[in-house]
Amino acid sequence: MxxxxxxxxxxxxxxxxxxxxxxxxxxxxxSISPLGICKNKIQKLFTIFAIALTPFMKNxxxxxxxxxxxxxxxxxxxxxxxxxxxxxxxxxxxxxxITANGNFSSNDTPDDLGFYxxxxxxxxxxxxxxxxxxxxxxxxxxxxxxxVDNLISLNSQQLTGDGFGYSTSGxxxxxxxxxxxxxxxxxxxxxxxxxxxxxxxxxxTEDSELPIxxxxxxxxxxxxxxxxxxxxxxxxxxxxxxxxKKLSKxxxxxxxxxx
Numbered sequence: 001m002x003x004x005x006x007x008x009x010x011x012x013x014x015x016x017x018x019x020x021x022x023x024x025x026x027x028x029x030x031s032i033s034p035l036g037i038c039k040n041k042i043q044k045l046f047t048i049f050a051i052a053l054t055p056f057m058k059n060x061x062x063x064x065x066x067x068x069x070x071x072x073x074x075x076x077x078x079x080x081x082x083x084x085x086x087x088x089x090x091x092x093x094x095x096x097x098i099t100a101n102g103n104f105s106s107n108d109t110p111d112d113l114g115f116y117x118x119x120x121x122x123x124x125x126x127x128x129x130x131x132x133x134x135x136x137x138x139x140x141x142x143x144x145x146x147x148v149d150n151l152i153s154l155n156s157q158q159l160t161g162d163g164f165g166y167s168t169s170g171x172x173x174x175x176x177x178x179x180x181x182x183x184x185x186x187x188x189x190x191x192x193x194x195x196x197x198x199x200x201x202x203x204x205t206e207d208s209e210l211p212i213x214x215x216x217x218x219x220x221x222x223x224x225x226x227x228x229x230x231x232x233x234x235x236x237x238x239x240x241x242x243x244x245k246k247l248s249k250x251x252x253x254x255x256x257x258x259x
Contacts, residue, residue, distance in 0.1 A: 091104055100124065100174070104120065134173070142207060
């Protein structure tokens with residue numbers, strides 16, 4: 001079938017129209033879909049957006065990793081701090097004319113024999129306020145040369161032979177200890193009052209060394225809540241960092257396909 005004469009059409013348009021006509025003759029359908037054009041534009045826009053977003057996503061992943069490292073350091077720092085935490089004890093003892101009670105603070109890790117180091121003391125003795133803990137490795141005034149070690153235990157024998165020492169608001173000093181040299185081992189309290197003449201051999205009538213009944217129990221331990229919270233935060237940071245890394249990788253793959 002002869003082609004119709006195309007009048008007033010440029011050569012390029014004529015070829016295009018002829019091509020459409022020939023395809024129509026052969027039973028083919030030929031059309032330009034607006035949807036196809038729109039799809040191409042969307043793909044180009046997505047490519048531009050992905051290229052612009054990629055550095056941001058990589059930076060975000062880097063920030064997440066940095067935050068994770070900081071959180072991990074904080075967690076382990078907190079765990080180390082927790083290992084140096086303190087226990088709180090309640091203690092009391094009594095004897096003839098003696099009543100004393102109060103609180104200890106100690107480290108939370110016992111030595112090989114089960115003794116904790118006392119680091120602080122509060123309380124009263126016969127109505128006098130306890131004002132301080134005698135430093136370990138020194139004797140209370142008037143009881144030289146017997147040094148205290150300030151150790152406490154949950155064992156049946158809760159004090160050592162050196163015991164602990166403290167001062168009171170009345171200017172007096174006391175040192176309870178375990179006397180294993182007695183026929184029946186038990187607890188004694190050395191009490192030293194002014195004028196505090198150096199040397200145990202110079203005990204006066206104001207000083208004493210009497211049997212006592214002693215007891216101490218732990219009443220509080222460090223709470224692990226804060227540590228668990230930080231561990232949870234670290235786990236969440238890890239999850240977010242991995243998620244952003246996967247998203248960044250997916251974006252890179254799409255860019256490669258488009259290009």
